[in-house]
Amino acid sequence: MNEQLVEQITKMVVEKLQTAKQGQSSPSDREMPVKLFSDRPAGQSVETKSADRVPDGKVTFHNTAEKNVAAPAVKTVNTNDSCKVARKEQPAEHVNLEELRKKTPARVGVGRAGSRPKTNAWLQFRLDHAAAVDAVYGEVPDDLLQQLNLFQVHSKVKDKEEYIRRPDLGRRLSDDSKAIVKEKCKHAPTVQIVASNGLSAKAIEENLKDVFLSLQQSLANLNIEVGTPFYIDKGRVALMDEIGEMLQPDVVVMLIGERPGLVSAESLSAYLCYKPRIGTIEADRMVISNIHKGGIPPVEAGAYLGTVIQKVLKYEASGVSLVKKEG
């Protein structure tokens, strides 16, 4: 059967089941919306404003303050009573599973039908799995790169299958791409920003614009010079080492799609390193991960990244070396 049709039908069934569930009143049957954060239903994103350039070139940031909500009330067994009595008075159901489920997007307490998952849970799982596969195999729209004025180069990888099987090839630019980067990019800037689809094109599609614009704004506010940014198709994190060798920036920031999970398939990470070179050890890199609407809001991440870069420049170190120098 047509894969898209399967996905569409699955989605419709899930939606139908969810609508049916909403009509139910029995607390044991009611599905709890899992929340990524205390005041946010799971799977739903926080309402965030997009970062956009206003006419004077500034980026508007939004307020993302989280409400502090008290920890869930978990009733414990009274240890003064005998075991038998305590169990009778405080059965396991007293642990408020619904409250606990609100605290994690993980698939816990979803129930079962005999030895199998419930239809709703199983279909939701398949839907999330399909979204993860789509994120890995998807493509980043060209107009997004044009909008952000990013030119595109390629790693040594030929296609997605090779990308998955040969991470080493994703850590090097193709020969043509090396020539383009050398020709187009400013040499020895303070900060070099690069973006790559990595393991999730969806992450780039959903978050790159906001992170990129707010990062640029943040660096401009801090008077930190930025080189010529570009986009790498099918890159890996350690490709920043080759960029470090070629362009000699003080800091490389790579905005890259994370390996999708079954909660979010659109999460972006910002990896950075002070003067990366081929052979740089992993401990000298750092990462700000989980950038998406349900995690660190992209605009906020961009602004925060600027301050991290400022610190990296001040201490002339990143990762574990930075922690050691900072004391």
Ligand code: B12
């Ligand atoms: C896959 C993965 C790994 C794999 C990487 C294997 C590989 N060669 O690809 C392994 C199991 C080795 C790993 C190890 C660690 N990881 Co890890 N990892 C991930 C995961 C699930 C996906 C990363 C991804 O998609 N990267 C993008 C792709 C395109 O990158 P890549 O080039 O293929 O692979 C590179 C990166 O994955 C990077 N990397 C992976 N983890 C980490 C962690 C840090 C701190 C750094 C700087 C780099 C890094 O190393 C790879 C090789 O260069 C993320 C979860 C997430 N949501 O992002 C956690 C995650 C990034 N890892 C994390 C951590 C804490 C670690 C460890 C420090 C765990 C430990 N205590 O040892 C180590 C550090 C490894 C390092 N490079 O320094 C945290 C980082 C938290 C944070 N914000 O600081 C994350 C976010 C998981 C989490 N939620 O806690 N990790």
